[in-house]
Amino acid sequence: MTMPAIRVRAVTKNYGALTALAGVDLEIEQGEFFGLLGPNGAGKTTLISALAGLVRPDSGVLEIMGHDVVSDYREARRNLGVVPQELVFDPFFSVRELLRIQSGYFGIRNNDDWIDEVLARLDLSHKAGANMRTLSGGMKRRVLVAQALVHRPPVIVLDEPTAGVDVELRQGLWQFVRELNRDGHTIVLTTHYLEEAETLCGRIAMLKAGKLVALDTTDNLLRRFATHSLRVNVEHTEVALALGGRANDDGWVEFDFDSYTEVEAVLARLREAGAGLREMALGEPDLERVFVELMHRV
Amino acid sequence: MSETQVHRPPSTAAVRRIQPMAADAPLTGFRTLLHKEVLRFFKVGFQTVGAPVLNALLFLLIFSHVLDRHVTVYGDVAYTRFLVPGLVMMAVLQNAFANSSSSLIQSKITGNIIFVLLPPLSYRAFYAAYVLAATLRGLFVGTGVLLVSMPFVEQSIANPLWVLVFALMGGGIMGSFGVIAGIWADKFDQLAAFQNFLIMPLTMLSGVFYSIRSLPQLWQDVSYFNPFFFMIDGFRYGFFGQSDASPWLSLGVVSACFVCLAALTLAMLARGYKLRS
Numbered sequence: 119m120t121m122p123a124i125r126v127r128a129v130t131k132n133y134g135a136l137t138a139l140a141g142v143d144l145e146i147e148q149g150e151f152f153g154l155l156g157p158n159g160a161g162k163t164t165l166i167s168a169l170a171g172l173v174r175p176d177s178g179v180l181e182i183m184g185h186d187v188v189s190d191y192r193e194a195r196r197n198l199g200v201v202p203q204e205l206v207f208d209p210f211f212s213v214r215e216l217l218r219i220q221s222g223y224f225g226i227r228n229n230d231d232w233i234d235e236v237l238a239r240l241d242l243s244h245k246a247g248a249n250m251r252t253l254s255g256g257m258k259r260r261v262l263v264a265q266a267l268v269h270r271p272p273v274i275v276l277d278e279p280t281a282g283v284d285v286e287l288r289q290g291l292w293q294f295v296r297e298l299n300r301d302g303h304t305i306v307l308t309t310h311y312l313e314e315a316e317t318l319c320g321r322i323a324m325l326k327a328g329k330l331v332a333l334d335t336t337d338n339l340l341r342r343f344a345t346h347s348l349r350v351n352v353e354h355t356e357v358a359l360a361l362g363g364r365a366n367d368d369g370w371v372e373f374d375f376d377s378y379t380e381v382e383a384v385l386a387r388l389r390e391a392g393a394g395l396r397e398m399a400l401g402e403p404d405l406e407r408v409f410v411e412l413m414h415r416v
Numbered sequence: 417m418s419e420t421q422v423h424r425p426p427s428t429a430a431v432r433r434i435q436p437m438a439a440d441a442p443l444t445g446f447r448t449l450l451h452k453e454v455l456r457f458f459k460v461g462f463q464t465v466g467a468p469v470l471n472a473l474l475f476l477l478i479f480s481h482v483l484d485r486h487v488t489v490y491g492d493v494a495y496t497r498f499l500v501p502g503l504v505m506m507a508v509l510q511n512a513f514a515n516s517s518s519s520l521i522q523s524k525i526t527g528n529i530i531f532v533l534l535p536p537l538s539y540r541a542f543y544a545a546y547v548l549a550a551t552l553r554g555l556f557v558g559t560g561v562l563l564v565s566m567p568f569v570e571q572s573i574a575n576p577l578w579v580l581v582f583a584l585m586g587g588g589i590m591g592s593f594g595v596i597a598g599i600w601a602d603k604f605d606q607l608a609a610f611q612n613f614l615i616m617p618l619t620m621l622s623g624v625f626y627s628i629r630s631l632p633q634l635w636q637d638v639s640y641f642n643p644f645f646f647m648i649d650g651f652r653y654g655f656f657g658q659s660d661a662s663p664w665l666s667l668g669v670v671s672a673c674f675v676c677l678a679a680l681t682l683a684m685l686a687r688g689y690k691l692r693s
């Protein structure tokens with residue numbers, strides 16, 4: 119029962135001279151809500167495609183729920199649902215037709231109950247009869263989510279599912295994905311909205327140039343890398359910088375510290391030096407800072 | 417994200433084991449893909465069936481008007497009667513090719529090919545569905561051509577079984593060929609080149625419009641290297657009980673072509689050539 123939902127071992131993939139995956143090792147447990155982060159071109163989609171059998175790795179092993187994605191591809195694919203990054207659709211069919219067809223590919227003929235439920239939960243019921251061509255971008259993306267779920271896969275991978283989806287729907291989508299996770303589905307998510315990842319994911323991996331540069335629980339990552347900060351807007355920036363502050367792009371000066379008890383001391387020193395405080399703000403540790411720090415450091 | 421409270425499930429929570437839905441009937445994947453491929457051309461039947469039938473009808477009207485009174489073939493077969501099976505088979509071949517090749521290249525270019533690559537469909541099911549759908553489209557158009565020719569030509573079919581066997585073989589060959597071309601081509605231009613520089617010349621020179629016995633000896637010999645000649649000649653034998661080559665020879669050549677192309681296509685699909693990079 120301790121079999122991981124996803125197991126990736128020493129996976130490499132090169133496109134000519136370009137290394138998309140440079141030996142990735144990763145295990146994701148059943149029931150996790152996992153974030154796969156990294157800048158553009160880091161290899162996130164390549165890794166997901168390798169899991170889905172769309173890309174053949176040059177070396178290494180990938181398993182879904184214990185099934186090798188090459189030698190036992192049928193079981194591996196039955197256990198996996200992938201929401202692709204690209205907004206692709208088949209213009210010949212209506213939403214319901216498409217979902218029935220997709221169910222059929224997974225061997226399921228009578229799937230209307232589950233299709234109706236998925237449509238309702240994605241707020242698409244009213245568009246069930248509409249042709250794909252007539253849907254807005256955000257609706258098409260929700261259909262992609264529905265297509266990934268037709269066979270109720272234990273492992274669900276979402277490759278930037280919220281790109282181009284409005285705020286309200288994004289909230290709705292996350293609500294749905296959380297419910298799926300609560301029901302026991304393993305969720306793997308890539309996103310460039312780091313706040314989303316921070317809120318949703320229990321554990322996070324960061325990829326950079328095809329290598330894992332961090333793999334830890336979200337809490338540990340925040341604790342390990344991020345500090346609290348005080349941001350001030352002052353009349354004499356050079357004075358604040360002389361006190362150990364860091365210049366920000368927007369002209370503010372930022373001080374890092376480990377605990378809020380240090381805030382008072384910093385403010386006192388600024389006053390004594392005559393920096394001329396105009397505005398101030400406190401910064402919580404957040405994933406964005408962890409991300410930026412990691413990407414620059416490694 | 418102020419609207420949602422922090423969720424973060426513990427990573428080691430005891431989880432309920434979710435089972436994927438079970439397949440509820442055998443061969444459902446294959447049948448669904450076949451059904452989808454057939455729907456794809458039916459939904460635009462005006463283009464995919466209507467247009468080629470009209471095309472063939474025009475050929476028939478023009479050629480028969482010009483040649484019918486002057487030419488007979490195999491002794492007493494009027495030219496128009498001779499022409500019809502060639503046009504029917506040409507329609508079968510061209511449309512079978514067009515179906516699988518255009519479906520695949522469209523799916524590749526729009527990216528929706530992933531919907532058939534993500535599910536647990538075997539490459540054999542994939543092959544069978546695309547080629548069978550292509551064959552069906554070919555048979556539909558071929559039947560359409562035969563039907564519209566009926567007001568103009570009195571036709572009798574000497575041996576329907578030969579007709580059917582060659583139509584199926586031709587559809588299978590060109591459907592496979594279309595799968596290969598659709599997977600290989602990256603752009604519509606490349607597919608058009610395939611069609612214009614290979615398939616069109618080979619069909620036109622295969623004896624659709626003439627009996628090769630009317631050709632000089634050299635060109636008769638050359639025709640024997642054109643597999644399309646055997647497809648059309650064998651098909652025509654089914655109509656008239658006469659043909660340029662022995663129907664058994666034609667059947668042998670055509671079967672060998674089909675087996676080779678099927679093996680080649682299956683090998684490509686098994687390797688994931690250009691589909692699973």
Ligand SMILES: Nc1ncnc2c1ncn2[C@@H]1O[C@H](COP(=O)(O)OP(=O)(O)OP(=O)(O)O)[C@@H](O)[C@H]1O
Nearest residue numbers: 133136138156157158159160161162163164165693
């Ligand atoms: N089919 C391909 N041929 C050549 N290079 C490719 C191919 N697919 C991906 N790459 C390259 O591999 C690298 C990783 O790409 P990938 O799509 O996995 O990045 P990503 O992390 O998903 O980025 P993004 O956040 O932009 O989606 C990139 O440099 C990309 O250009």
Ligand SMILES: [Mg+2]
Nearest residue numbers: 162163164203
């Ligand atoms: Mg990507």
